[in-house]
Amino acid sequence: MIRSGFTFSIVLFSLIFHNSWSHNLPDTTKYNLVLIVADDLGYGDLGFTGSTQIKTPNIDQLAASGVTFTQGYVSSAVCSPSRAGLITGVNQVEFGHDNNLAENQPGFDPEYLGMPLSQKTLADLLKPYGYVNGLIGKWHLGKEPQFHPLKRGFDEFWGYTGGGHDYFEALPEGKGYKEPIESNFKTPAPLTYITDDVGNECVDFITRHKSEPFFLFASFNAPHTPMQALEEDLALYQNILDEKRRTYAAMVHRLDINVGKIIHSLEENGIKENTLVVFISDNGGPADSNASINAPYRGQKGILLEGGIHVPFILNLPAKYPEGQISNQTVSSLDIAPTFLALASQGKSELKGFSGVDLNPSLTGSTSIELEREIKWKFTISRAIRHGDWKLVSIPDRLPMLYNLKEDPSELNNLALEKSDITQSLLKKLGDWEVSLPHPVFLEGAQWRKRQLSLYDETYQLTQPEKE
Incomplete structure (x- = not known):
């Protein structure tokens, strides 16, 4: 018994010493970075946020095995400015990207119709640390050549530069939702269903770059309008009587399947442990146009009540972050860029100029986020x-x-x-x-201001629907 206890004590001491010693060593791991962004997703439309209708097992598992922030925000209530904030880590209004990106307005120079060129993107910042940067899907930060993602730090781009896209069709000379799919590394095949196509291209990017550090921006357009779903997914939600809500549920279901593809690819290639995966929506759901539900929050896309800016927020990095932690600390999409850069630089970057903060210290237990943030x-x-x-x-x-x-x-x-x-x-x-x-x-068109004002007076669904 004495010998057994002595041996146990030696082993325990060795483990404690090893953990303490290794904790103080410089981190030489090259972490992969995956940012998954849904488009116009309602806060209450995922299993882990309380949905009673929509099944999202893959996103739920990502939450269950990572860290979920119940007080997660984006920096704007609409697509383009929100994406400008998350891709730079700087509050976008601090560099003039206040409005949504649409047609150029009288009195404004179309050469400036995009995210200002003076602003570095996360992809720009990762390049010195040897990262290959890929954007798959939606850009929406400028259509003029100078704003193109390949000129903003990305090495590979498969997707479209506008704000939304048809799910089934892209035309060679198409405009708006039918604009062509671009790629600088392959000839794009005809669309099957764009949510699947984005997922498949993400898997292909991971497979091709699994042996080098990479940043993958998986920029889905689901469940943004147009409301288009696959028949097989609609059949799963035939119990939902409202047609638009049924279509929306099917679109979110398909989004979840493709998030699952990305996670499975990381596992299959043996790199999930050292890959930080972040999942958010770019803003709250536009309940009036896509039948999303932001419960328990009032408001929707376009306004600054919680329903417009409070989003699902997951960080998952098995090698460093706790599993299954639910945090009530207030965090922002502006925190993503400094958090990614701190990991990529192995603590060497000074992280200057960000509006957001590096979340790594709070996630690894060395400090906590300021409660009165x-x-x-x-x-x-x-x-x-x-x-x-x-x-x-x-x-x-x-x-x-x-x-x-x-x-x-x-x-x-x-x-x-x-x-x-x-x-x-x-x-x-x-x-x-x-x-x-x-x-x-x-500026965006003046007609949007009146519409935004009216959205503060709408009645919003604050509870989950009864199961049908």
Whole structure:
């Protein structure tokens, strides 16, 4: 018994010494980086966020085996500015990318109709560390040649530069949703179903680059309009009576299948352990156009209530991050770029100039994210600030709206007058920030402002539907 106990003590000491010693060694691992972005996904439309209708086993497993942030945000309520923030780590309004990207407006120079060239992308920042960078899917950060992803740090591109695409058809001379698929490394085949095509191209990218560090931006357009689904997926959701909701559910189901393909490819190629996979949506679901549900949050795409900016947020890196952790700390899509760069540079980058923060210290237990973290938003007519549990939203036609998100996550009880001291303090912070911002470098059509204002008065589904 004494000998057995002595041996156990030696082994235990060795393990503790090894873990302590290795923890202090420089990290020489080259981590792969995968950023999976859904398009217009409703917060409440995944299994792990509470959906009672849509089955998403692959995304749910990614959450269960990684870290899930219940307080995860994007930096804008619509596609293009949100993507400008996440691909740079800088709040996009701080370099003039306030509006959504659409047709050029009178008085503006079309040469500036895209993410400013002065701004480095995550792909630019990863190049010095030997990363091969691939974008598969949607770009939406400028269609003019100077804004092309291959001129913004990406080595490979398969996809389209616009804001949305038909799921079944791309035409050689097509415009809008029928624009052609581009690729600089192969001749694109005709589309089958674009969600599957994006998934398959991601798998191909992983297979080709498994022996070198890579950054893969898996930029899906599902479940963005047009509402188009495969018959086999529609059949799985035939119990949903609303046709648009049924189509939406089928589209999200197919998205989940292709997220599964990506994860399986990492496993099959033996690189999942050292690959950081992030899953988010670019903004909240546009409930009025794609039948998404942002429950329990009020609001939708286009506005700064929680339903427009509060998104599913998963980080999964088996070699470094805990498994199955659910964090209530407030995080932002602006944190993705510094987190990726810190891993890629093995701590050598100074991480200067980011609006976001490196999440690695909090995920590995060395420090925690500031509990009273302050995040600000501005999108055309709307501006908002969150400080701790308090969130203030300001729009042109009414007094400010103040909510305690811990007690009122659905933002139903406006405390602006009751808590006037907090209202004034947050308004001052927001105002000081806003007047320091540059002018937008382009604008979207004026008709969108009126529509955004009306969305604050809509009634939103705050609970999951009854099972049909």
